[in-house]
Amino acid sequence: MKQVKAAKFTIIKDHICKMIESGEWLQHSKVPSENALAEQFSVSRMTARRALQELTEQGLLVRSQGAGTFVATFKSQSSLLEIRNIADEIQERGHQHHSIQIALISVDVNEELAILLGLKESETVYYSEVLHFENDEPIQLEQRYVNSKLVPEYLQQNFAEITPHEYLSSEAPLTEATNEVEAVIANKDICSLLQVDSSIPCLQVKRRTWSSKGVVSLAILTAPGNKYRLGSHLIF
Amino acid sequence: MKQVKAAKFTIIKDHICKMIESGEWLQHSKVPSENALAEQFSVSRMTARRALQELTEQGLLVRSQGAGTFVATFKSQSSLLEIRNIADEIQERGHQHHSIQIALISVDVNEELAILLGLKESETVYYSEVLHFENDEPIQLEQRYVNSKLVPEYLQQNFAEITPHEYLSSEAPLTEATNEVEAVIANKDICSLLQVDSSIPCLQVKRRTWSSKGVVSLAILTAPGNKYRLGSHLIF
DNA sequence: AATCAACACTTGTATATACAAGTGTTGATT
């Protein structure tokens, strides 16, 4: 693992992200000014400015000339050039999640799952089931199958601390993903976890992610379709 | 209309856009370096850099430290980053479609529709409703509101021959789009058009498209969620 | 001919500085 010296503006960005994600800085609260950050981190104003600027582009902050910089309204659809999965969006708003179960599964080579993950004979898969909350309401169920060859220590993670997505991103940098979106009526178990009536349509995203070494995981994300929207923004 | 003096970096951005859009600079061709642009436009390197930087974020250019800046690959970005709307996919398989109705609508400035389309006082909207088929089965309902200023001859088109999407693409080259995906229970009219039971969840995509002159159209695409999938593929 | 160090050129990060322009507060004037 090559340790690259982090650029100064990323240190400031990380700091601000942490303050927001941890809930220390709430919606609409004022963020230190460029000059304040510059002094605090002993950098020039332009460097502090870059950190604020990039976070603004990512939709975490909003800025107003003369007035200052503020933590963005969490609800706002901020996504650029990406189909963001719902969990990612929640993450930015300081989400909570409960791990329901994790397991090691043996998969038959001919099963669809094995094909999707590109598994060979007698390879195994890790499975995790995590429920995501926002404001104490269940908002998304994440069922994830992970290639055990590529991420051997997956099951040892404490998914109360870190989301599967966060862990996978840190461990095996993702280079690519495919998404399939369906509208479904979820089964009883999922409905009861999400606390929705079984007649309510849900959005279901099947997302496969790749690292440079192959398919890392297949995530099945289910969310009530009336509560949450999947936004995207694209340029031709 | 207050005429604001354009910032220097936008002048450079506009110039580069024009060179690419006009076809003068082809895919992968080398773009002048920061220093070259700085001299050409009599600005500092940092200002020229900003123009290149922002166009890179928009996906028009790609940059490589040491090597230079190049015009991005046109096709790859769009197909990779696109949520393909269901009609587009059908199109590739030789689809059929029936026009159900077309109309001219007056919209109140305060209505959501007027806001979404960026309409001013007393401007009008064209409305079209087209049902798409595959193998003689209804597969998607397309309800589309079109800015009558930007596409004045919309209603004159024969939508038995050409799909609204095809026509709009030819008429006002689309530069940008936002999509919102929801899982919904469609109303009775839509269900009967799609020939599905009213308990079946549907995928509903709200897609707004822009040309360089503004919002061109708002399309509401509804499809049975169990039959059809919305696929996408993205690169981080 | 093959090798490779030196070099010119490119983008990336960072600083210090200047002025423009918008916002909200403070305090003198009415």
Place this chain on the structure above:
DNA sequence: AATCAACACTTGTATATACAAGTGTTGATT
């Protein structure tokens, strides 16, 4: 009490400068 000009503070744009770091070419050495 109401008004509003002055002011401090904020973000936005722009410049000049320095060095880091990656790339591709050139030319001397082998």
